[in-house]
Amino acid sequence: MSTGSRTTAPHRDGSAGPAPVRQGQPDGEPALDPDYVRIESLFKQFSRTGQATRVLNDVSLTIGEGELLTLLGPSGCGKTTTLRCVAGLERPDSGAIWVRGAPVVDADAGSFVPPEARRIGMAFQSYALWPHMSVLDNVGYPLRMRRVRREGIRRRADEILDRVGLGGKLRRFPRELSGGEQQRVALARAVVANPDVLLLDEPLSNLDARLRQQTLIWLVALLRDLKITTIYVTHDQSEALAISDQIAVMHGGVILQRGTPSEVYDHPLTRFVAEFIGAANLLPGQVTAHRDGGCEVLPAAGGQPYLALPPADAHPASGDEVALVVRPEKVVVQPGHDRPGCIDAVVNVRVYSGSGWQYVMLIGDQELRVDTAVDQVFERGNPVSLSFDGAPLPLVSHREPHE
């Protein structure tokens, strides 16, 4: 989904190294700042009833100007806390954040810009619309705070509300709007004053599944249009893949990987990233040889060796135990056992998904998720042979490094 001109090089280790300056800027236009928002070594812990839990553990990130970066991770991993540190609603225990080159918080130097002075727009997960104000008053409030005159407020609010499709509902009160409309008012309020940075905390999570899909498409269009530097928080990987220029995968207060959606999907660095994004199968195997910059891996379940690509910082030796990342749609299924180069398995569960079948195959006692086309019908209990498309396959270590 990334537009070519916005793509930055991946930082496979998730560190905050400067992204290369973008190519192909036409003369005369200033180059976009690749370090528009810089988050450096955030640490944060909450103590509740005397017991301290570390929520952010050395979080570093950079977001390029006009870029949309998604913080993706399971619930409770520290995404919101990171976002609130950028907003100024939370103070990090240590670390610093720069916006447009100016520090907004530097815990070690003790400097802190209050949220109201940061020029950051934020849409809250609960929308947080003020129930005593009309739609117009809600959306106009940030402008009022910036001392825009009454007519100016009216004009700009009209404009932005038209843009989000709420032109006719200026005088309504929040409770008179549907959930989807409230969400759009919240968004309008966040962007109305042209903030430097837009923060979105799970903006779609309170919508039902159907509406979420529609709104997602609408939101992609809107954000492309506005070209505001955006940090988007979600726990939904399909949302992240659809909307982001860059994805930073978080887990347990740590950023595991950062890259474009396709990089994160096709080249997961860790078992966690592989499993969290796209529900990959992890198939244990052994390195048998090295070739073409990758290595040959023989699945423990048998079959043939597959060419696999290890993460850049990993150098597995021959004989090492590793895990192959096999996406469900990359599995080729053939009926019967004992085909050469294939792995024997048994059909355990079959579920119809409309566009095809979802299977759970059993290799011995290991489960493997498989997606197939509609015409590939295998009955429960029948023997099948499996092989994998799409070599080189990604490869991750046998165990999670910090497990």
Next chain:
Amino acid sequence: MATPRPSLHLLPAALAVLALIPVVVLPLAYLVYGSTLDTESATGAGRVTFERFGEIAGNADYRQGILNSLKLAVATGVGSCIIGVLIAWIVVHVRPPGRNVIDALMIVPFFLSSFVLAIAWAMLGNPNNGLINGWISDLVGRDVVPLSMYSFWGIAFVIMTGTVPFVYMLTAAALGSTDPSLEEAAAMSGAGRVRRLRTVTLPLVAPSILAGVFFAVVFAMESFAEPAILGASIRYNTVLTDIYLAVENFPIKYGTASALAVVVMAITVVLVFVQGKLLGNRSFVSLSGKSGSGADISSGYGRRARLALLLIPVGYLVLAVVLPMLALALISLQPFASPQITELTLQNYEWFFSDEANLRALRNSGITSAAAAVASMLWMFVLAYALRRSRFWGSRVVGYVALLPIAVPGVVIGVALLWISLRSPVLIHGTLIIIALAYVARFSPFVLRSITAAMTQVDVALEESARMSGAGEGRVLRDIIFPLIRPSLLSGGVIFGLFSLRDLNTVVLLSGPTNNTISMQIWSMYENAQLPLVAATAVVQSSILLALVVLGRWLGRAPTVRSSTVDADEPEASYPSRREGGSPASLASPALARHGGR
């Protein structure tokens, strides 16, 4: 949810916290200190001993007084539990015609002055020339005395008419907000109507019932006017009448009064504490018990049964409101108190409005109540915001101290402030200042509860989104918090005004000829047995109270109710404790689903 460390304007917050010291802490500390002195004088120096408590324990009269208070409390608790639960069950489950009217009227007994009701019942049911006895004698054609309100049961009955609403409101709210599917599930499991009531519905609402009963018990422990009015002629004493007499009769015994006050305060504080634990964090979603669809499957009562059961709430309202108010009106329109209506006249009202003493008392009441209410609203607003924003060491303690006076009987507050006023270097004894101070000390917790309940409904994200929009802390307070809690602040203020306008207990020891209030005016006229004048004054006072209730309902309305989708039956000038956790629809954040953990 964590907010940035408070950079909040520290001075007002600190002042609000510190103000608790002179208004609450110091008087109560003096009270406890005074109870341990070996002198009966409020101004003299003394040695600290604990003999006073031994003396009380050794005095049969005082022991009896304490016992009588406890007996009244238990009788009131049991009685109002039975009647309150019964009426709640009838209104919510049996659903007789007119249940909405009943539900609205059930709050009225609570707003009337219990002191005035006691007087009304003395007029209705005294054994000598009570109206009811007179009417019945006329009926049977000879003198009979079937009814005497001058008795333990008379006193308990009058207190109970005021406490039934507590139990009713909490129970009805709980019954109304109980998910009907719970009872339906029991029905599908094969439980009949009685079994469902016993095994599912009652256990679910039991904590609310218990909380209401505790309210009733505390209220009875704090009642002073009822035993003082109805028990005087039969020498029926309670702790509070003993305290009153110890200060009012010569030789004045401040020490004994204080020790008795400490004893009764210890009891009520424990009761309120237990009650708070019972209520816990439960939120009573709706104040009028009719929220939700009710348990529909149980409303299979025939029309006749529903009409018959309607008699119970109607009967209660007649006894609690209609009959006493009618008696007052009747007597106020007669030249002298008599069961027979021989002559109707407005002369008592003419007298009321022409007598300077009455008007001064009315003015005093109005000025002190209004000034105290405004001061209290301002103070409690700042305090509530400070408590919301800061988690400084001991902010919980501050919260408890601020709410403590809710558990202290008015007469006890009166004794405590007597110490302050007698020892104060500036003259406040006998002035309106001490009266206003007493109101603030006694009734501010109700305002605080009203505000805090509203503030907890304001999602922190509403403040945070204002900060993100560029508003500083002061702006957030002005643009977001204040408008959102304004209805609760105003109705808290109206309740404060209501309570102080009708108050007798708190000021009965502080008020004299120079700082007379309207209740005190009634009190002294009653001592002089000028019944028609008393009745006229009581009717005037009750009319003012009623006007305030209406005003409160109007002010308490949500600020932006312009939508037909909004529940119109929001509670307004309702009892603040019921407001706690009650969520005015306008204050709820648009989407309540917040992510967990915070």
